[in-house]
Amino acid sequence: MKFLTPDVIWNSLREVGSTVLFIIAGTVLLEVLAYFLWSPLGVFSQAVDQLLKPLGDRVRSLLAGLAVVAAVVLVVAMVSPGQEPSPLAPYWPVAAVLFLIGLFISPSATVIFGWRLRLPYMLLMPALVGLLLLVVYPLLWELNVSFTNLNPRHFKSPDFIGLKNYVEVFTKPVLKQVMFFPVFLRTILWTVINVVFHVSGGMALALLLNRKMRLRGLYRTLLIFPWAIPQPIACLAWRGEFHYEYGFVNIMLQRVGLEPIQWMSNPTWNFVAMCITNIWLGIPFMMVIILGGLQSIAGEYYEAAEIDGASAWQQFRHVTLPLLRPVLTPAVILGTVWTFTNFNVPFFINQNELETSDTLVTALFRSAFQYFNLGDAAAFAFVIFAILLAFSIVYIRVTGGLKGATE
């Protein structure tokens, strides 16, 4: 048992404090470096630019791209997925040089290292380094792992097996028996069911709450509760309620004279249980968003519609819905992505680890951290990544979601 003595407190403070100070010192050092290096680099890039002018921008872009890609490939090969360092690791300066060559022969080098962008780059530098260490490096490591057979039998020195893992995602069971496409389709089904119920349920509650009545604030508070409970806790509580013997749901079913349901071992009912839990969890968010949208619709529209003799349904169809669209579209997209990648509900409700209840993300988790087929799982993860990337691109194209940022 550890006690919170002044000594322990002091030591923890010292550890945390020194880490924070190191980060601050590193950041400052980076800023100073960037500040001082930018001018000489600018001069250098001008010189390179003069030298390479005859090549033309197209050729230079192509060469620069090739050099950067070569540097990235080299880095991927250098990152060892096992415990022993990769034999290529000592060649990291080659990768660095390749990257710098790529950077400087690119026609945009003079812009990047120009005086005008010095301060912006200086300010971006810490974030850039942080992203490189925390996002790019793990991603490259993962990519490397996906080409190997990293698993408990090959824990320290996995072998390179090329694209075999990627082929096997589609040709072999991703878990014990279930193949990729059934899981994929189930995930889509799960997403559609949930989002439909979230939106319709949220809309119904929001319409009910969006009028003058007593205790409106109290109702709103009560209805928002599911959203305020941490998901894993809510899931575990729900799992308890689906217990065959002692769960609330089965007890109520028996009271009204129905047969109790095997929520945990029957695949269909387990999926239903997952959906019930997630619908309960997701409605409040939609309700809040839609309520906000409803309150921003000016009352004049409804007055005008009433004067024109529109029924309640017509008002809803032709006034409320169109004016809600700007709020509803991003909410639906968000809800779709969140439900697609929801881990807590399918994982915790599925107590018996039925493969028939796994969605893509829980299947990925089991493959990696329960069966420890890390190589297979890495390839599987990139396939899921590709699916989400495709979805995001289509979404951004359709809605022009990034227009404000890029133009």
Added chain:
Amino acid sequence: MKKNVFTLLAALSVLAMILAACAKPTPETVVVTQVVTEREEVPVEVTRQVEVEVPVEATPEPVEIVLWTKEGEADGGLQYVQSLADAYTAIHPNVTFEIVNKDVETLREDFLTAGLAGSMPDLLWTVNDHAGPFTDAGLIMPVDDLFDLSQYVDAALAAAQLNGQTWGVPISNGNHLMLLYNKDLIETPPMDTDELVQMGQDLTTGDQYGLVYNQTEPFWLVPWLGGFGGAVFAEDGKTPTLNTQPMIDALQFLYDIKYTTPIVPAECDYDAADTLFKEGKAAMIINGDWSLGGYKDALGDKLGVARIPQVVGHEWPHPYTSGVYLMLPISLEGAKLEAVVDFVNFVTSANNQALMIAKLNRLPALKAALDDPLIANDPILKGSADQMVVGTPMPTVSEMRCNWDAMKPEMQAVLAGDKSPEDAAAAMQEAAETCIANLD
């Protein structure tokens, strides 16, 4: 203005570095502590030489041992582990413990993850079949040279041996399933499966059940597989033989006692079975020796122990036997390794083995502790020992992992009424083979 900004930045960075340097312990301090350790641990003749370098300071280096145990709180196991750790700290104040309880499966998963991340705990208190994946991954060390293994029961050692080496020090011998019954509801336990079904049907009324067991884990399936004359591996010990008549029969039997002649609850995991039995709402339970302590507390003299009933026309069911083991992560070295080795000897000392028999009702792994009069006189321990006679050692090879993973969903599918035993057995075999092919 620019100059001012720069001065500020430079001043900040210098300040930060100074503070950071203050915050980190200086290299000298580290050296001193190391020397002190050596003084504590090395043989006498070197001590004199070290003493010249280090003035006074007699406190040994503090060691904190992070121990992961599969023992849970419900049956008193975790409390027992904690009491051992406290007792050890009382004798050696420089050694403190952080006891972490993890489910058996979680312990395996987390330890592999920790191994990959390179930050492992210092000692594992777990079951034998973890030795398979852990040695595959090269995460635990052989214990042959660290302990005098001749003092332990051979059967317990055998379940932790792989590739000619021993990978764990046994704490208890058994870990086997048996039939436990409530004497209020049953006078004499059933001897064969016909009797079991007969008595079970009489006892299943309203919210009371004849028999409960964990229907979600194949650990509860393998005794019956053995009872019908099957085994999960062929002679070579690593080729799965799951698509066999005995497996189909065993699955059919479990299906029958749930649907055809119902004597078990429709849905029942470990906790539900445990609760039903403790509340007296189940006449019989199939559970392991680890649960004996908890049931003794809950039921007292009403608890009876017997063999799992013989399969009519076949054999006694063969529950898997192994034991609980202490495994040493490969990362241990220096003072920590010595402290861990000493603690392991402490845990398996004759005194503490006797304490374990009394507290947890488990059979000891230490030969010297087998003569304990408690075992011969206690009906519960006698019953447990009697069940062990027909047990079979649980395989340690990592192929076993594939068998468990393959059996689990199929067993559940049969019990949910989704699959016929024939289809399930075939699917098990296929899944196990795929998994084993993936191991390499």
